[in-house]
Amino acid sequence: MSNESPLIQSMRTAVAAAPADVPLRLHLAELLLGEGLGEAAVAEAAVALQHAPGDAGARALMMRAMGLPAPAADTAGTAEEPEQPAAHRPSAGFDWAAAENEVAGAVPPRFVTPATPPGPGAGAPEAPLAADGSGDPGDATAWEVDTPGTVTLADVGGMEEIKERLEAAFLAPMRNPELGRLYGKSLRGGLLMYGPPGCGKTFIARAVAGELGASFMSVSINDVLDMWMGNSERNMHEVFETARRQAPCVLFLDEVDALGAKRSRMQHGGMRNTVNQLLTELDGVGGANEGVFVLAATNVPWDVDIALRRPGRLDRTLLVLPPDAAAREAILRYHLRDRPIESVDLGKLVKVTEDLSGADLAHVCESASERALLDSTRTGVVRMINMKDLLGAAKEVRPSTDPWFASARNVAMFANEGGMYDELLAYLKRKRKL
Structure with a gap:
């Protein structure tokens, strides 16, 4: 040329x-x-x-x-x-x-089409290259967005205090956009949920999406992190761009301590750039995040970069604790609904499962089923799951939340800057875990 x-x-x-x-x-x-x-x-x-x-x-x-x-x-x-x-x-x-x-070799073909129309069992045609023309077809990531679901906060058993906090701090302004505009409240927001593992943070996020009639998009570090320089930042940008196109959309950042860890502790510059990109996307310059509601969850809020907590980003927090009595009853009913049971006293079972997380309660029901199944195979007589099976399983299951509270207690007592963990301290005092 x-x-x-x-x-x-x-x-x-x-x-x-x-x-x-x-x-x-x-x-x-x-x-x-x-x-x-x-x-x-x-x-x-x-x-x-x-x-x-x-x-x-x-x-x-x-x-x-x-x-x-x-x-x-x-x-x-x-x-x-x-x-x-x-x-x-x-x-x-x-x-x-x-x-x-x-002239076959003069220019490469721009489109490749199958020689014959694909039949019912034929494979799909090859995916196109990424939008920027880089990489191979496998590099183009399709972000999965769930359509508005039917799960709402009414499906969350108990946890009335959490529901009230969500309603006052997050849902009410979003449900009343005209009133929000009157008071200068934009249709955007960020909420950080923290607490011990297995207590329903993801389920609550889906319920919030159902309450708002919004699409739901769940993202974890595996969806964003890439070995090639610059790809992680691009993936983070594409996540938010997808959520903006699907607005109203609840964007759920799972294990946000991995996506937005403290930059002061990072040795690798690439991960710091990813956190910087997350901060930029949360700012949504020019109102780009209107209709995008960002919910984040973590088990270790003390490892989250402090810049993520700045007003306008994840500026509201919600402590999600082990299920209360009403929630435990709802969870136990759910996990026993399709199992053969007899003479089960749910009230007694709820009392002996205090401090267990939702995941622990599911494990109790699973263990009780295994006991009845093993007994049936030994005796040759099929029997129902009874209260003895459930109480025996509950006795064996240790609360998986105990190690978390052991770590959180020290943070809440000695690193409670600005009263961030006051709610956690009040719970620990009430449970006499200090």
């Missing part, structure tokens, strides 16, 4: 800006042919024919560039088809298959 004239270089720039403009591309091919660059002219004519397969002018130009004889001129036109200039008349008897073979 260095031997091309400035005019041709300018034309190439114009064609690159409008690749589907067939007349413009043919004009470039004419200029190339005029300067003796036949192969380049053939390549441009071939691309023009891909955009307009029936263009007679493109065919005639390709023939001239390939040194083939010009088409014979007709003596006159017909009433249905007016006479065309010689350069635009189709040639009779021209072997187009041979011509295609001749």
Whole structure:
């Protein structure tokens, strides 16, 4: 291309800006042919024919560039088809298959289509390249967005205090956009949920999406982190762009301590850049995050970068504790609903499972089922799951929340800057765990 004239270089720039403009591309091919660059002219004519397969002018130009004889001129036109200039008349008897073979290597095919329509069992066609043209088809990530679900806070058993906090601090302004606009409240927000593992933070996030009638998108570090420099930041940006396109959307950042860890403790610059990108996306410059409600969950809030807690980002917090009595009853009912049970005293079972998380309660029901199953295989007589099975399982299951409270107690007592963990301290005092 260095031997091309400035005019041709300018034309190439114009064609690159409008690749589907067939007349413009043919004009470039004419200029190339005029300067003796036949192969380049053939390549441009071939691309023009891909955009307009029936263009007679493109065919005639390709023939001239390939040194083939010009088409014979007709003596006159017909009433249905007016006479065309010689350069635009189709040639009779021209072997187009041979011509295609001749120029097959001039330009690569722009589209690849299956030779025969795929049948019911056929595989899907290959995925396109990433939007920026980089990488192979596997690099393009499709972010999964769930449609508005039917799960609402009414499906969350008990936890009335948590529901009230969510309603006052988060849901009420979102449900009343007109009132929110009156008070200058934008349709965006960020909430950080923290607490011991297995206590229902993800379920609460889905319930919030159901309350708002919003789409739900769950993202973890595995969805964002990439080994190649710059890809993690790009993935983070694409996550938020997808949520913005799906607005109203609840974007749930699971284990946000991994996505937004304290930068002061990081040794790798790439991860620091990812945290910086997360902060930028949360800011949503120019109101880009309208209708995107960011919920984040973590078991270790003390490891989250303090910049994430700045007003306008994840500026509200919610402590999600082990389920209370009403919640434990609802969880136990749910996990026993399809199992064969008899004479189960739920009230007694709720009392002996205090301090167990939702995951612990599911394990109790599973262990009780195993006891009854094993007993049935030993005796040869199928029997129901009874209270003895459930109480025996509950006695064996240790609260998985105990190690978390052991760590959280020290943080709440000695690193409670700005009263961030006052709610946790009050719970620990009430449970006499200090």
